[in-house]
Amino acid sequence: MKRIGVFICWCGSNIAGTVDIDKVAAAAGTMNGVVYVDQNKYTCSEIGQAMIKDAIKEYKLDRVVIAACSPRMHENTFRKTVESAGLNPYYLEIANIREQCSWVHKDKEAGTAKAISLIRTAVAKAAMNEALFAVEMPITRRALVIGGGIAGIQAALDIADTGFEVDLVEREPSLGGRMAQLDKTFPTLDCSACILTPKMVDVAQHEKIRLFTYAEVEKVEGYLGNFTVTIRHRARSVDLQKCTGCGECLAKCPAKVASEFEEGLVQRRAIYTPFPQAVPNKPAIDRAHCRFFTTGKCKVCQKVCPADAIDYEMEDRLLTNGYGAIVVATGFDTHKLNDYGEYAYGKHPDVLTSLEFERLLNASGPTGGKILRPSDGKAPKTVAFIQCVGSRDKAKGNSYCAKICCMYTAKHAILLSEKVPGSKAFVFYIDVRTAGKDYEEFYTRAYEECGASYIKGNVSKVFPEGEKLLVRGVDVLSGALVELLVDMVVLAVSVDARADAKELAKKLAVTVNEHKFFTEAHPKLRPVDTQTAGIFLAGVCQGPKDIPETVAQASAAAVKVAAIFSKQSLLSNPTVAEVEQKLCSGDMSCMAVCPYGAISEQVVEERRGREMVTRKIARVNVALCQGCGACTVACRPGAINLKGFTNQQILAEVDAICL
Amino acid sequence: MRYSYYPGCTLKTMAKIYEDTALSTAKALGLNLTEIKEWQCCGALYPLNTEEIFSFFSPVRALLQARAGGEDKLLTLCAGCYNVFKRTNKAVREDGELRRKINDYLEDDYIGEVEVVHYLEVLKNDVGFAFLAERVKKKLTGRKLAPYYGCLLLKPWAEMDLDDVENPTIFENFLTALGATVVDYPYKTECCGSYLSMANEDIASAAVGRILVSAYKNGAEAFVVACPLCKYNLEEYQKELFAAGREPQLKLPVVYFTEILAEALAL
Amino acid sequence: MKITTDKVNSNLVREVEEVSGQKVSACFQCGKCSGGCPVVLTMDVLPHQVLRYAQLGLVDELLHCKTLWICASCQTCDSRCPRNVDIPKVIEALRLLVLRNKGGNYLHPNDLSEKVRRNAPQQGLVSAFRKFAK
Amino acid sequence: MPVVNERFEPLIVAFCCNWCSYAGADLAGISRMSYASNVRIIRVPCSSRVNPGFIIRAFQRGADGVLVAGCHPGDCHYHSGNFFTRRRLTVLKQMIEYLGIEPQRFQVRWISGSEGAKFAMVMNSVAEEIRLLGPNRKLRDVR
Secondary structure (H helix, E strand, C coil): CCCEEEEEECCCHHHHCCCCHHHHHHHHHCCCCEEEEEEECCCCCHHHHHHHHHHHHHCCCCEEEEEECCHHHHHHHHHHHHHHCCCCHHHEEEEECHHHHHCCCCCHHHHHHHHHHHHHHHHHHHCCCCCCCCCEEECCCEEEEECCCHHHHHHHHHHHHCCCEEEEECCCCCCCCCHHHCCEECCCCEEHHHHHHHHHHHHHHCCCEEEECCEEEEEEEEECCEEEEEEEECCCCECCCCCCCCCHHHHHCCCEEECCCCCCCCEEECEECCCCCCCCCCCEECCCCCHHHHHCCCCHHHHHCCCCCECCCCCCEEEEEEECEEEECCCEEECCCCCCHHHCECCECCEEEHHHHHHHHCCCCCCCCCCCCCCCCCCCCEEEEEEEECCCCCCCCCCCCCCCHHHHHHHHHHHHHHHCCCCEEEEEECCCCCCCCCHHHHHHHHHHCCCCEEEECCCCEEEEECCEEEEEEEECCCCEEEEEEECEEEEEECEEECCCHHHHHHHHCCCECCCCCECCCECCCECCECCCCCEEECHHHHCCCCHHHHHHHHHHHHHHHHHHHCCCEEECCCCCEEECCCCCCCCCHHHHHCCCCCEEEEEEEEEECCEEEEEEEEEECCCCCCCCCHHHHHCCCCCEEECCCCHHHHHHHHHHHCC | CEEEEECCCHHHCCCHHHHHHHHHHHHHCCCEEEECCCCCCCCCCCCCCCCCCHHHHHHHHHHHHHHHCCCCEEEECCHHHHHHHHHHHHHHHHCHHHHHHHHHHCCCCCCCCCEEEEHHHHHHHHHCHHHHHHHCCCCCCCCEEEECCCCCCCCCHHHHCCCCCCCCCHHHHHHHHCCCEECCCCCCCCCCCCCHHHHCHHHHHHHHHHHHHHHHHCCCCEEEECCHHHHHHHHHHHHHHHHCCCCCCCCCCEEEHHHHHHHHCCC | CCCCHHHHCCHHHHHHHHHHCCCHHHCCCCCHHHHHCCCHHHCCCCHHHHHHHHHHCCHHHHHCCHHHHCCCCCCHHHHHCCCCCCHHHHHHHHHHHHHCCCCCCCCCHHHCCHHHHHHCCHHHHHHHHHHHCC | CCCCCCCCCCCEEEEEECCCHHHHHHHHHHCCCCCCCCEEEEEECCHHHCCHHHHHHHHHHCCCEEEEEECCCCCCCCCCHHHHHHHHHHHHHHHHHHCCCCHHHEEEEECCCCCHHHHHHHHHHHHHHHHHHCCCCCCCCCC
C-alpha cells in the first residue's frame, strides 16, 4: 500500500472562497492510500513547501498530491520540492482545483464536490505513479536566426558575442530589412542607416556568424537542443567568392523592374544589389525578370563581368544543419491598399505610402533626399498625412493598432518642415498614441515647433483635382467640414504579418494568432518564447513594435538561447513511450504514427520453448520521443505505454471520476 | 441565354426608352428576356431597419415569379430595383430568422434560389465585353463619355458585390468595348442626392453640382447612367444651374447605357 | 445640451439600437462618415455626431435635428466605416421614431413642386414618401 | 409517478490535451468564465493519447458523456497527433452510435490554448445536451 499525502492549497481566497477546504480535507482523508492531509494558505510559498518536505519525512510519504493551481503553473516548482525531500519528482501529482474548479464555479457546494472528485482522481493516479528518470542529451550549441532585419541582426550578434555559433538566414540578397529602408528614426532623428549599417558589417565579419543571404528555411525537424534544419540557398547566379562587387553588371543589364527596396519609386535591373550599403555588397540575378532566363538571349552581365563571377548554371542548393535553438525574426509586410480606393492611391502619383515617403526623405533614395512630387518633381508645399490606413479598421483592414504610425507620421511632419521651407503638414488622426520614452515630447515638437496641423478625423476621400489633391474629411472636435487642396498625400499604412507567416509557422510547429503574427508562450511572462521549446521570437513577426522594442526583444531572445547553450546537455523529458517486449508483435503500427521517427525496429533473440528464435520488435529512442502517446493507441497488442500517462494510470483516473 | 426580366414602375413610364433600348439590344445580342408575371413595385428602397417585414414581400413575390418562370437569373435594369432585389435575395439566403418570417406569409417558400443580375453584369459576364466589342457596328470613336455609377449599383459593397466600391471599372470597360473614350473623374460614385430632390431640392442641387462640374472639367461630353433617378437629378439640376447662369457651359446630355449600346449596335 | 446619467441610461438609446440593429457603442469617432457624406454641409448634426449623441443618450436632440431629413441613405459612410456601423440604419431608426408619432410626417403630396410632379420618376417619389412619411 | 424535483446532473469525463485544450481550460479559469461543474478533466499530453478503450471504460463506469478535446487540426503540438485522433474517434463514434448510445454523449472538439471562452461555451453546451438526454444506461457495468 502506498503512503499518500494530500496538500490542499487555499491560494488565499482564490480557492478557499468557493471551495470548502475543511470538507475537502475530511473527504481526502478517507481516500484509498491517503495517510496524511494538510492544508495551507499558500502552498507555493516557502513555508508551504517546507511543510510538504517535513510531512514527507515525518509520515514517510511516498506519493504526494497537491491540490492547488494548474500544473502548468507550478508543477516544476513542486517536483523540485518533492525531490529535495528525497522522493522521485514524478511521484507528485497535482489536482487543478483553481483554474479548473474554484475560478469557474461560483456555487460553493458544486465547487467543493468537484474539488473532492479532482483530488480523488489525482490520488488514484498518484498511487500508480512510478519513478521516472530524465536522461542527459547532448545539444548542438549553434543557433539559427531566421530573418536579417534589425531583430535578426541584433539576436545574431548577441548570441555570437556570448561565444556560440550562429547561422543567419536572410531571404533577400542583402541584410538590412525594413530598417535599412528608413531615413531617420524617432524620437531622436538619428539616421537609420548610420546606426544599422555598422551592425550589418559586424554580422558579416563576426567569426561566429555564418551569413546566408538569398536563402530560406525549407524544413525544420527535431526539438530543443537538436533541431535539424534544411536551408534552401537560392541560386544567386553570381559566385560570391569571385564577385568583387564592382557593379559593372548593374549598369549594363538591360532588364528593368520596379525596385522593392525603393518601394517601386524607381527601377532596378534584373541583376541587382538592393541598395548601396548592401551586405554582402554583391548582386544577385532575379531570374523572373532576367532577359537571359526569360528569353534565352542576353548574357550581357557575363560579358562585362571582369571577375567571371556570373554563373547561369547555378542551382538552388539544399543544405542541412543541426541547431540547438532557433530565433524567428521575419519582420512584416506593409498593408496592401487594394481596398482603399477612396484614397486614390495608384490613381494619382502624388498619393504615397509612408514607406514610399520614407524613401523620398532618404539621401540615398530616388530623389537624393529631397521631397519631390513624383508627378512633376516639384517640392510639395502642403502635405496631408492620413493615419490609420488599414489599421483599427475591422471592416477593410487590420482591427489592431499598428503602433508605429503615430510616431513616424510625427517624424515625417517634422522632416517635411525641415526639408521644405514654408511647407505645411496636415495630420489626420483618430487618436495620437505616443506611449514611449520621449515620444510625447517628439509629437509635441511636430505641432508646436514644426507647424504641423493635427486634425482629429479620418479622411473620407481624396479627390484628384488636376495637379492637386482635394482631401475631404471633418474635424471631429469642431464639427467643421475639412476640404484641403494639397500637393501630396501620405498614407500611414498599417503593419501586416508576413504573407507567408503561416507557412513558416507550420514548418516550425509554432502557432500564429488570427492576424498571422507568431504567438508567444505567455503574453506577459514569456513574450519571447513560443509554445515550442527552443524556438524564440524577435521583432514585428510577433506583433507590431518599434525599433527599440524590437532590439530589446531580440537581445532577450539571444539570452534565452545563450541560457540553453550554457549547458553541455539537456535533461530529457522522461515521460516517453516504452515497449513491453513480450507483448510486442513487431507489426510496427507504432512506427507509422510517430511524428519524430523515434521508433525503430530492433531484432531480439528470445527463447521459445526449447529453441532460441530471433524476431523484430519496436524500440523507442528516448532522445527523440517527445511523449505524445500516439503510438500507444496505434499498438494493437497494447505493448507500448507512455510513462507518466500509462493506460493503467488513465484508467484509474476514469474509475476515480466515475466512482 | 435566358433570363427572367423585372422592369419596375419607372421603366414602363418615365424611363420607357431605357426599357426599349435594353430589350432591343438584348435581342440583338441573343439574350432572351421574359418579363415576369404580375409584378408589383419593388418598394424602391431596401428597408434599413430590423422591424419592417412587409417591405420584403413585394420583392420576394417577384423572385418567386421569376423562379416559377423557370429561369435561374432575374435581370434588372433600374439601379433601385437591382439594389432592392439583390439585397433582399441575399438577406433571404443568409438570415434564417428573416426567411422564416417572410415564408410564414407567403404561399410558396422562397429560400433565395434565383440569382439577381444587372444588365451591365450580364454584358460583362455572360456576353463578355470582348464579344460585345466584336458585335459593335458603329464604333463610338471619339465620344467622350463620363460613366456615372451613383450609389445603388455598388453600395453597400458587402451586399451588392458588383464591383470595387471606390474604383469600379465595369462601366468603363463597357464603354471601352463600344469604342468610346472614357472620362475619368473622381465624383463618379458620389451620390446625386437621390430622393432628396423630391423634398429638399437645394441639397440635391449642391450634390449634383459637384458631379457635373468635375465631369465637365475632365472633358466629358455626356453622362452615361443606369438609374432613372440619377438621370432625373443630373438633368434637372443641370438645367437649373444653366438657367441660373452659374454654370453656363453645362449642357451635358444624360443617357442610359442601353441607349449608347443601341447606338453602337446600330439599332 | 447636457449629458446626464439619466440620459446615458435612457431606454431611447436601446430602442434606437433595436430598431437599427446597430451597436452605437462600436463607434470610435473617427469622422470618416461625416467627411465623405455628400450632403453633410446642410446637416445640423453630422453623421459622426449622430453616433456620439446616441452614445451619450442625447436622443431627444437627435429626434429634433434636421439631419434625419437630409440623409439620402447613399451608404457612402457605412461603406467606409472602420467599425462596421451602418449609420444610415441608425438615422433610419431615429426617423422612424419620429414618423411613428402622430403628425410626424415630413413630406405631404401637396408639398411637391410643379417640376417634381411633372418630371420626377416614380422611383424617386416612392422612395421619398417611404422615407419621409408613414 | 413520483415527482422528481432534483435536476439531473450528468457526469462528464473530458480528455484534454496538455497544449491546447487543457491550456484553454486554464485560460477559462484565469478569465473567470463560469461553466457547468459537471465536467472532470483528465490531462493527456495529446489527444492522440486517448485510447478508445478509455472512453468505453468511462461509459462502463457510469459516465453520462465523454468529451475529447485537442488542438485544432493542423495546429497539433506534436505535428500530426490530432489527425490520428480525428480518424480514430470518427470510427469510435460510429461504433458508439451502433451500440445505441446517443451521439451527443460522445463528442470531439478542437479548442486552442487561447480559446478560454470557447472552452467554457463548449462545456456548457455539452453539459446541457447531455442533461436533456438524461442518465446513460447503455454499456454500464452491473454494480
